[in-house]
Amino acid sequence: MDVSDWVIQCPKYTTFRINILKPFNSKKLQETLVNQSIELNAKHIPDYNCLKQDCLILSQWDEDVGVETSGIEVVVDAACAAAVLRGAHVFAPAVMSLTPNCKAGMKVDIYGDLEGKCKRGLKVPYDGEKLYVGTGILKMSRFELFDNGVQPKGIAIHTLLPASKLPVVNETMYPKGYLLLQNLPSIVCSWVLNAQADEYILDMCAAPGNKTTHLGEMSKNKAFIIAIDKTPQKVLKIQEKCEAHGVTCVTPYCFDSTKCCSEDSSGINGGPPFPPDSFDKILLDAPCSGLGQRPQLGKKVMSLNMLKSYTIVQKKLMTNAVKLLKPGGRLVYSTCTTTVDENEALVSWALEKFPNLKLIPAEPFHGGPGLPGVGLSDEQRVLVQRFGPEIDELRLVEEKYRDHIGFFIAAFSK
Numbered sequence: 001m002d003v004s005d006w007v008i009q010c011p012k013y014t015t016f017r018i019n020i021l022k023p024f025n026s027k028k029l030q031e032t033l034v035n036q037s038i039e040l041n042a043k044h045i046p047d048y049n050c051l052k053q054d055c056l057i058l059s060q061w062d063e064d065v066g067v068e069t070s071g072i073e074v075v076v077d078a079a080c081a082a083a084v085l086r087g088a089h090v091f092a093p094a095v096m097s098l099t100p101n102c103k104a105g106m107k108v109d110i111y112g113d114l115e116g117k118c119k120r121g122l123k124v125p126y127d128g129e130k131l132y133v134g135t136g137i138l139k140m141s142r143f144e145l146f147d148n149g150v151q152p153k154g155i156a157i158h159t160l161l162p163a164s165k166l167p168v169v170n171e172t173m174y175p176k177g178y179l180l181l182q183n184l185p186s187i188v189c190s191w192v193l194n195a196q197a198d199e200y201i202l203d204m205c206a207a208p209g210n211k212t213t214h215l216g217e218m219s220k221n222k223a224f225i226i227a228i229d230k231t232p233q234k235v236l237k238i239q240e241k242c243e244a245h246g247v248t249c250v251t252p253y254c255f256d257s258t259k260c261c262s263e264d265s266s267g268i269n270g271g272p273p274f275p276p277d278s279f280d281k282i283l284l285d286a287p288c289s290g291l292g293q294r295p296q297l298g299k300k301v302m303s304l305n306m307l308k309s310y311t312i313v314q315k316k317l318m319t320n321a322v323k324l325l326k327p328g329g330r331l332v333y334s335t336c337t338t339t340v341d342e343n344e345a346l347v348s349w350a351l352e353k354f355p356n357l358k359l360i361p362a363e364p365f366h367g368g369p370g371l372p373g374v375g376l377s378d379e380q381r382v383l384v385q386r387f388g389p390e391i392d393e394l395r396l397v398e399e400k401y402r403d404h405i406g407f408f409i410a411a412f413s414k
């Protein structure tokens with residue numbers, strides 16, 4: 001399948017990270033699915049299983065499970081529509097329009113605004129490009145949503161069934177910090193870094209802290225993790241996430257990681273920049289063009305210059321990462337995009353530019369090999385992981401692990 005067709009589709013599976021620092025109530029998940037199966041007249045609940053201790057994978061309902069649409073249209077923004085397809089409820093700030101006769105308790109059909117042109121509070125049917133993403137029960141009145149004079153909060157529509165037929169399982173089922181909606185490749189990425197007790201770890205592009213908290217959790221709060229992001233508000237998000245997850249081994253900093261190595265640094269404890277050879281492990285989850293996100297509903301316009309700008313930053317970040325890594329240390333490079341320039345070609349550039357860098361297996365493998373003919377030999381292609389629609393004999397991947405977002409992971413030692 002062509003990548004451009006693949007990215008607009010919703011994955012057939014959804015994944016969550018279970019916080020192993022907190023108890024996980026699996027009975028609650030089973031009960032929720034049983035209750036939904038009664039509501040939807042389904043014969044079986046969807047399959048679900050755990051990969052390792054901390055990754056929950058859920059499948060779709062059977063093909064014949066459905067709900068009748070109501071004919072009453074509610075328009076939500078594109079990001080919310082993508083979340084509904086992944087089993088989320090609709091939160092009030094994302095609602096753009098609903099017809100004046102809508103009342104709380106009514107069944108409504110949820111549409112995503114693909115053009116981003118729907119005006120908040122619109123009373124007439126929206127005639128822009130929109131996509132049906134699910135049906136649910138309206139929990140708030142029009143007055144509460146638009147006319148109350150305060151920013152509305154909370155669940156506005158309780159989703160009954162997304163158009164993707166994924167179950168309605170989401171973070172609201174558990175207390176904050178217990179369960180996190182996270183794509184499988186992102187979960188795998190932290191497994192590849194494999195944070196352990198007493199290791200000094202640098203997360204160079206850390207916000208909002210999804211992988212940082214995973215690293216803290218897997219080390220049982222016993223690693224020393226420094227998490228950097230260049231945007232101050234985003235650093236606050238890292239802090240909040242660590243607090244909610246009970247992760248206490250992370251020190252966040254606001255800094256530009258393209259400048260985070262300096263010979264003049266006094267040491268790790270003084271904050272960035274850091275001296276060369278400081279870290280046992282480094283995660284470079286690079287800013288990227290994000291073209292692997294699925295489902296991509298809004299229209300993404302990106303100029304060639306903008307695409308090229310990502311590789312420039314990625315190379316600067318990589319240069320700092322290589323300097324900061326201790327000899328014998330592990331560096332994991334990842335992106336959530338599908339372009340060759342930001343993935344295989346970037347790895348090939350790094351290996352040529354830094355002769356002290358060695359490509360090592362990015363294990364555990366759940367994605368396919370790197371693409372052929374774009375800078376990596378077959379021996380190198382099998383060491384990296386590419387999550388995408390491609391099927392490659394070098395490493396065949398079960399659909400359950402392939403049908404997620406587009407992503408790339410490479411691991412190096414120095």
Ligand SMILES: C[S@@+](CC[C@H](N)C(=O)[O-])C[C@H]1O[C@@H](n2cnc3c(N)ncnc32)[C@H](O)[C@@H]1O
Pocket residue numbers: 186204205206207208209210211212228229230231234255256257258285286287288
């Ligand atoms: C792909 S996101 C990281 C996601 C994060 N690792 C997680 O799993 O939650 C990339 C992040 O890099 C940050 N960023 C971009 N350029 C940066 C730079 N020069 N230094 C530090 N952070 C940067 C962005 O603000 C963004 O939050």
